[in-house]
Amino acid sequence: MTDQQLVHEILYGNSQKAFELLVEKYQRLVVMTCRGFLSNYADAEDLAQEVFIEVFQSLHRFRNESKLSTWLYRIAVNKSLNFVRRQKRRRIFESLDRLFSDKANGHNLHDLQNMSNGTPDGQIQIAEDRKVLKQVINSLPDNQRIAFILNKYMDLTYKEVAEVMNISLPAVESLLFRARTNLQKKILGKRNME
Amino acid sequence: MDCRTINDKISQYLDKELDETQTRQLEEHITTCAHCKKTVDAWVKLYGVLEVEKSEYAANPFLTQRILHRINAKRNAEYPSTLTIRRIVVSSLAAAGIFIGVIIGTLFNNSLLTSSNDENDQPWAMVSEEYFPTEIFTPFE
Numbered sequence: 001m002t003d004q005q006l007v008h009e010i011l012y013g014n015s016q017k018a019f020e021l022l023v024e025k026y027q028r029l030v031v032m033t034c035r036g037f038l039s040n041y042a043d044a045e046d047l048a049q050e051v052f053i054e055v056f057q058s059l060h061r062f063r064n065e066s067k068l069s070t071w072l073y074r075i076a077v078n079k080s081l082n083f084v085r086r087q088k089r090r091r092i093f094e095s096l097d098r099l100f101s102d103k104a105n106g107h108n109l110h111d112l113q114n115m116s117n118g119t120p121d122g123q124i125q126i127a128e129d130r131k132v133l134k135q136v137i138n139s140l141p142d143n144q145r146i147a148f149i150l151n152k153y154m155d156l157t158y159k160e161v162a163e164v165m166n167i168s169l170p171a172v173e174s175l176l177f178r179a180r181t182n183l184q185k186k187i188l189g190k191r192n193m194e
Numbered sequence: 195m196d197c198r199t200i201n202d203k204i205s206q207y208l209d210k211e212l213d214e215t216q217t218r219q220l221e222e223h224i225t226t227c228a229h230c231k232k233t234v235d236a237w238v239k240l241y242g243v244l245e246v247e248k249s250e251y252a253a254n255p256f257l258t259q260r261i262l263h264r265i266n267a268k269r270n271a272e273y274p275s276t277l278t279i280r281r282i283v284v285s286s287l288a289a290a291g292i293f294i295g296v297i298i299g300t301l302f303n304n305s306l307l308t309s310s311n312d313e314n315d316q317p318w319a320m321v322s323e324e325y326f327p328t329e330i331f332t333p334f335e
Protein backbone atom coordinates (compact mmCIF):
# COMPACT_ATOMS: atom_id res chain seq x y z
CA MET A 1 0.00 0.00 0.00
CA THR A 2 1.28 3.48 -0.80
CA ASP A 3 1.27 6.16 1.87
CA GLN A 4 -1.59 7.85 0.11
CA GLN A 5 -3.63 4.66 0.22
CA LEU A 6 -2.77 4.12 3.87
CA VAL A 7 -3.91 7.60 4.80
CA HIS A 8 -7.07 7.21 2.76
CA GLU A 9 -7.84 3.85 4.36
CA ILE A 10 -7.35 5.22 7.87
CA LEU A 11 -9.43 8.32 7.26
CA TYR A 12 -12.27 7.02 5.14
CA GLY A 13 -12.13 3.25 5.55
CA ASN A 14 -11.84 3.63 9.33
CA SER A 15 -9.20 0.93 9.03
CA GLN A 16 -7.28 -0.04 12.13
CA LYS A 17 -5.18 -2.39 10.06
CA ALA A 18 -4.04 0.51 7.89
CA PHE A 19 -3.00 2.48 10.96
CA GLU A 20 -1.09 -0.53 12.26
CA LEU A 21 0.73 -0.73 8.95
CA LEU A 22 1.59 2.95 9.14
CA VAL A 23 3.02 2.55 12.63
CA GLU A 24 5.04 -0.49 11.59
CA LYS A 25 6.37 1.26 8.51
CA TYR A 26 7.42 4.42 10.30
CA GLN A 27 8.26 3.13 13.74
CA ARG A 28 11.99 3.36 13.15
CA LEU A 29 11.79 6.85 11.69
CA VAL A 30 9.81 8.20 14.62
CA VAL A 31 11.59 6.37 17.44
CA MET A 32 15.04 7.23 16.14
CA THR A 33 14.25 10.86 15.41
CA CYS A 34 13.11 11.19 19.02
CA ARG A 35 16.18 9.25 20.14
CA GLY A 36 18.39 11.79 18.38
CA PHE A 37 17.11 14.49 20.71
CA LEU A 38 16.56 12.51 23.89
CA SER A 39 19.05 11.06 26.28
CA ASN A 40 17.57 7.60 26.57
CA TYR A 41 15.86 5.01 24.42
CA ALA A 42 12.89 4.35 26.72
CA ASP A 43 11.88 8.01 26.65
CA ALA A 44 12.22 8.02 22.88
CA GLU A 45 9.88 5.05 22.59
CA ASP A 46 7.33 6.65 24.92
CA LEU A 47 7.46 9.84 22.97
CA ALA A 48 7.10 7.92 19.71
CA GLN A 49 3.76 6.66 21.02
CA GLU A 50 2.66 10.23 21.55
CA VAL A 51 3.81 11.13 18.07
CA PHE A 52 1.69 8.38 16.53
CA ILE A 53 -1.32 9.32 18.63
CA GLU A 54 -0.99 12.85 17.35
CA VAL A 55 -0.60 11.52 13.82
CA PHE A 56 -3.79 9.54 14.22
CA GLN A 57 -5.71 12.45 15.63
CA SER A 58 -4.61 14.99 13.08
CA LEU A 59 -4.30 12.85 9.99
CA HIS A 60 -7.30 14.60 8.48
CA ARG A 61 -5.10 17.65 8.31
CA PHE A 62 -2.32 15.97 6.43
CA ARG A 63 -2.06 17.28 2.88
CA ASN A 64 -0.75 14.93 0.27
CA GLU A 65 1.39 17.66 -1.25
CA SER A 66 4.11 16.93 1.29
CA LYS A 67 5.44 13.46 1.87
CA LEU A 68 4.03 11.56 4.83
CA SER A 69 7.57 11.03 6.13
CA THR A 70 8.24 14.78 6.02
CA TRP A 71 5.17 15.36 8.12
CA LEU A 72 6.15 12.60 10.57
CA TYR A 73 9.62 14.07 10.96
CA ARG A 74 8.10 17.44 11.77
CA ILE A 75 5.81 16.08 14.44
CA ALA A 76 8.59 13.95 15.92
CA VAL A 77 11.02 16.89 15.98
CA ASN A 78 8.45 19.17 17.49
CA LYS A 79 7.46 16.71 20.22
CA SER A 80 11.10 16.01 20.98
CA LEU A 81 11.98 19.67 21.34
CA ASN A 82 9.03 20.20 23.64
CA PHE A 83 9.99 17.17 25.67
CA VAL A 84 13.57 18.32 26.01
CA ARG A 85 12.42 21.80 27.04
CA ARG A 86 10.10 20.40 29.68
CA GLN A 87 12.89 18.19 30.94
CA LYS A 88 15.32 21.08 31.01
CA ARG A 89 12.90 23.20 33.01
CA ARG A 90 12.45 20.38 35.48
CA ARG A 91 16.19 19.89 35.78
CA ILE A 92 16.77 23.56 36.38
CA PHE A 93 14.63 23.29 39.46
CA GLU A 94 16.29 20.09 40.54
CA SER A 95 19.91 21.01 40.27
CA LEU A 96 20.62 24.37 38.83
CA ASP A 97 24.09 24.40 40.22
CA ARG A 98 25.39 21.04 39.22
CA LEU A 99 24.20 21.16 35.62
CA PHE A 100 24.96 24.66 34.65
CA SER A 101 28.14 25.47 36.45
CA ASP A 102 31.08 26.00 34.12
CA LYS A 103 33.05 23.61 36.19
CA ALA A 104 30.78 20.64 35.45
CA ASN A 105 30.64 21.40 31.73
CA GLY A 106 34.34 21.95 31.53
CA HIS A 107 34.93 18.63 33.12
CA ASN A 108 32.68 16.77 30.68
CA LEU A 109 34.09 18.51 27.65
CA HIS A 110 37.50 17.59 28.84
CA ASP A 111 36.42 13.97 28.88
CA LEU A 112 35.28 14.22 25.30
CA GLN A 113 38.50 15.89 24.30
CA ASN A 114 40.26 12.85 25.51
CA MET A 115 38.00 10.53 23.61
CA SER A 116 40.66 9.95 21.01
CA ASN A 117 43.16 8.82 23.60
CA GLY A 118 41.37 5.53 24.03
CA THR A 119 40.91 3.91 27.42
CA PRO A 120 41.03 0.30 28.44
CA ASP A 121 37.56 0.10 30.00
CA GLY A 122 35.80 0.32 26.64
CA GLN A 123 32.10 -0.10 27.45
CA ILE A 124 32.00 2.42 30.26
CA GLN A 125 34.01 4.85 28.19
CA ILE A 126 31.65 4.54 25.21
CA ALA A 127 28.63 5.15 27.42
CA GLU A 128 30.36 8.14 28.93
CA ASP A 129 31.43 9.53 25.54
CA ARG A 130 27.90 9.20 24.34
CA LYS A 131 26.46 11.04 27.29
CA VAL A 132 28.87 13.88 26.76
CA LEU A 133 28.24 13.94 23.03
CA LYS A 134 24.49 14.13 23.60
CA GLN A 135 24.97 17.04 25.96
CA VAL A 136 27.07 18.86 23.43
CA ILE A 137 24.57 18.26 20.61
CA ASN A 138 21.75 19.36 22.89
CA SER A 139 23.57 22.56 23.65
CA LEU A 140 23.37 23.63 20.01
CA PRO A 141 20.75 26.21 19.09
CA ASP A 142 17.49 24.50 18.04
CA ASN A 143 17.83 25.01 14.31
CA GLN A 144 21.38 23.74 14.18
CA ARG A 145 20.50 20.79 16.34
CA ILE A 146 17.54 19.84 14.17
CA ALA A 147 19.59 20.06 10.99
CA PHE A 148 22.46 18.11 12.52
CA ILE A 149 20.28 15.32 13.87
CA LEU A 150 18.27 14.95 10.67
CA ASN A 151 21.43 14.89 8.57
CA LYS A 152 23.85 12.96 10.75
CA TYR A 153 21.51 10.82 12.76
CA MET A 154 18.67 10.15 10.35
CA ASP A 155 20.92 10.35 7.30
CA LEU A 156 18.64 12.74 5.45
CA THR A 157 20.14 14.56 2.48
CA TYR A 158 20.43 18.34 2.60
CA LYS A 159 17.41 18.54 0.32
CA GLU A 160 15.32 16.35 2.62
CA VAL A 161 16.40 18.36 5.65
CA ALA A 162 15.34 21.50 3.80
CA GLU A 163 11.90 19.99 3.15
CA VAL A 164 11.35 18.93 6.74
CA MET A 165 12.51 22.25 8.16
CA ASN A 166 10.78 24.20 5.43
CA ILE A 167 13.87 26.28 4.69
CA SER A 168 16.10 26.72 1.65
CA LEU A 169 19.02 24.49 0.72
CA PRO A 170 21.63 27.20 1.40
CA ALA A 171 20.01 27.76 4.79
CA VAL A 172 20.50 24.06 5.58
CA GLU A 173 24.12 24.19 4.46
CA SER A 174 24.71 27.20 6.65
CA LEU A 175 23.03 25.57 9.67
CA LEU A 176 25.09 22.42 9.29
CA PHE A 177 28.27 24.38 8.85
CA ARG A 178 27.58 26.34 12.01
CA ALA A 179 26.54 23.19 13.88
CA ARG A 180 29.84 21.52 13.02
CA THR A 181 31.83 24.60 13.89
CA ASN A 182 30.07 24.85 17.22
CA LEU A 183 30.50 21.16 17.96
CA GLN A 184 34.16 21.28 17.13
CA LYS A 185 34.60 24.36 19.26
CA LYS A 186 32.82 22.80 22.18
CA ILE A 187 34.52 19.47 21.85
CA LEU A 188 38.04 20.34 20.88
CA GLY A 189 37.90 24.06 21.23
CA LYS A 190 40.75 25.76 22.92
CA ARG A 191 43.30 23.10 22.32
CA ASN A 192 43.12 23.24 18.55
CA MET A 193 42.51 26.87 18.07
CA GLU A 194 46.02 28.03 18.68
CA MET B 195 47.36 24.89 4.30
CA ASP B 196 48.01 25.95 7.87
CA CYS B 197 46.51 24.27 10.93
CA ARG B 198 43.69 26.76 11.28
CA THR B 199 42.55 26.26 7.69
CA ILE B 200 42.79 22.51 8.10
CA ASN B 201 40.88 22.72 11.33
CA ASP B 202 38.01 24.52 9.60
CA LYS B 203 37.78 21.84 6.96
CA ILE B 204 37.93 18.65 8.96
CA SER B 205 34.24 18.03 9.35
CA GLN B 206 33.66 18.75 5.66
CA TYR B 207 36.48 16.35 4.91
CA LEU B 208 34.73 13.63 6.90
CA ASP B 209 31.47 14.41 5.13
CA LYS B 210 33.36 14.02 1.85
CA GLU B 211 32.46 17.53 0.85
CA LEU B 212 35.95 18.69 -0.03
CA ASP B 213 37.21 18.59 -3.60
CA GLU B 214 40.10 16.33 -4.58
CA THR B 215 42.81 18.92 -4.16
CA GLN B 216 41.68 19.99 -0.72
CA THR B 217 41.21 16.38 0.34
CA ARG B 218 44.77 15.58 -0.70
CA GLN B 219 46.15 18.66 1.04
CA LEU B 220 44.33 17.78 4.23
CA GLU B 221 45.45 14.16 4.16
CA GLU B 222 49.03 15.20 3.57
CA HIS B 223 48.85 17.66 6.43
CA ILE B 224 47.58 15.17 8.96
CA THR B 225 50.34 12.69 8.22
CA THR B 226 52.80 15.24 9.52
CA CYS B 227 50.76 17.20 12.08
CA ALA B 228 49.85 15.30 15.23
CA HIS B 229 47.70 18.17 16.39
CA CYS B 230 45.30 18.06 13.46
CA LYS B 231 45.43 14.28 13.30
CA LYS B 232 44.08 14.23 16.83
CA THR B 233 41.18 16.46 15.84
CA VAL B 234 40.34 14.19 12.92
CA ASP B 235 40.45 11.17 15.21
CA ALA B 236 38.13 12.85 17.68
CA TRP B 237 35.59 13.58 14.95
CA VAL B 238 35.81 10.00 13.72
CA LYS B 239 35.17 8.85 17.24
CA LEU B 240 32.30 11.28 17.64
CA TYR B 241 30.60 9.95 14.51
CA GLY B 242 31.35 6.44 15.72
CA VAL B 243 29.44 7.12 18.92
CA LEU B 244 26.47 8.23 16.83
CA GLU B 245 26.68 5.07 14.76
CA VAL B 246 26.65 2.91 17.88
CA GLU B 247 23.51 4.63 19.08
CA LYS B 248 21.83 4.36 15.68
CA SER B 249 22.50 0.63 15.60
CA GLU B 250 20.60 0.09 18.84
CA TYR B 251 17.17 0.48 17.33
CA ALA B 252 14.91 -2.53 17.76
CA ALA B 253 11.35 -2.65 16.48
CA ASN B 254 8.99 -3.00 19.40
CA PRO B 255 6.26 -5.52 18.57
CA PHE B 256 4.01 -4.06 21.27
CA LEU B 257 4.25 -0.44 20.24
CA THR B 258 1.29 -0.48 17.88
CA GLN B 259 -0.98 -2.16 20.42
CA ARG B 260 0.03 0.33 23.10
CA ILE B 261 -0.74 3.23 20.82
CA LEU B 262 -4.12 1.81 19.83
CA HIS B 263 -4.89 1.12 23.44
CA ARG B 264 -4.13 4.70 24.41
CA ILE B 265 -6.16 6.11 21.53
CA ASN B 266 -9.15 3.97 22.45
CA ALA B 267 -8.86 4.72 26.15
CA LYS B 268 -8.88 8.42 25.39
CA ARG B 269 -11.82 8.05 23.08
CA ASN B 270 -13.95 5.93 25.37
CA ALA B 271 -13.29 8.12 28.35
CA GLU B 272 -14.35 11.29 26.67
CA TYR B 273 -16.54 10.48 23.69
CA PRO B 274 -18.70 7.42 24.08
CA SER B 275 -20.40 7.85 20.73
CA THR B 276 -18.48 7.67 17.48
CA LEU B 277 -21.09 9.93 15.92
CA THR B 278 -19.91 12.72 18.21
CA ILE B 279 -16.37 12.12 17.12
CA ARG B 280 -17.39 12.30 13.46
CA ARG B 281 -19.09 15.62 14.07
CA ILE B 282 -16.05 16.99 15.81
CA VAL B 283 -13.80 15.77 13.04
CA VAL B 284 -15.98 17.49 10.44
CA SER B 285 -16.09 20.76 12.33
CA SER B 286 -12.41 20.66 13.14
CA LEU B 287 -11.75 20.01 9.45
CA ALA B 288 -13.44 23.27 8.62
CA ALA B 289 -11.53 25.08 11.32
CA ALA B 290 -8.33 23.43 10.15
CA GLY B 291 -8.85 24.80 6.65
CA ILE B 292 -8.91 28.34 7.94
CA PHE B 293 -6.10 27.64 10.35
CA ILE B 294 -3.81 26.20 7.70
CA GLY B 295 -4.27 29.31 5.60
CA VAL B 296 -3.11 31.43 8.48
CA ILE B 297 -0.24 29.09 9.28
CA ILE B 298 1.07 28.98 5.74
CA GLY B 299 1.26 32.75 5.86
CA THR B 300 3.05 32.73 9.19
CA LEU B 301 5.35 29.94 8.17
CA PHE B 302 6.36 31.74 5.02
CA ASN B 303 7.15 34.90 6.93
CA ASN B 304 9.04 33.08 9.60
CA SER B 305 11.10 30.95 7.26
CA LEU B 306 12.24 34.10 5.52
CA LEU B 307 13.15 35.42 8.90
CA THR B 308 15.08 32.27 9.80
CA SER B 309 17.23 32.23 6.71
CA SER B 310 17.97 35.91 6.84
CA ASN B 311 18.81 36.11 10.51
CA ASP B 312 21.88 34.13 11.33
CA GLU B 313 22.03 34.53 15.04
CA ASN B 314 18.39 33.98 15.77
CA ASP B 315 17.80 30.28 15.96
CA GLN B 316 14.41 30.37 17.60
CA PRO B 317 12.03 31.12 14.72
CA TRP B 318 11.88 27.62 13.34
CA ALA B 319 11.05 26.20 16.74
CA MET B 320 8.32 28.78 17.10
CA VAL B 321 7.05 28.02 13.65
CA SER B 322 6.91 24.36 14.47
CA GLU B 323 4.93 25.11 17.58
CA GLU B 324 2.51 27.17 15.57
CA TYR B 325 2.45 24.59 12.87
CA PHE B 326 1.66 21.81 15.28
CA PRO B 327 0.13 23.45 18.31
CA THR B 328 -0.86 20.95 20.92
CA GLU B 329 -4.42 22.23 21.29
CA ILE B 330 -5.46 21.67 17.72
CA PHE B 331 -3.46 18.52 17.43
CA THR B 332 -5.51 16.83 20.09
CA PRO B 333 -9.04 17.71 19.06
CA PHE B 334 -10.49 14.89 21.12
CA GLU B 335 -9.36 16.14 24.46
Ligand SMILES: [Zn+2]
Pocket residue numbers: 196197200223227228229230231
Ligand atom coordinates in the same frame (compact mmCIF):
# COMPACT_ATOMS: atom_id res chain seq x y z
ZN1 LIG C 1 48.00 20.92 11.77
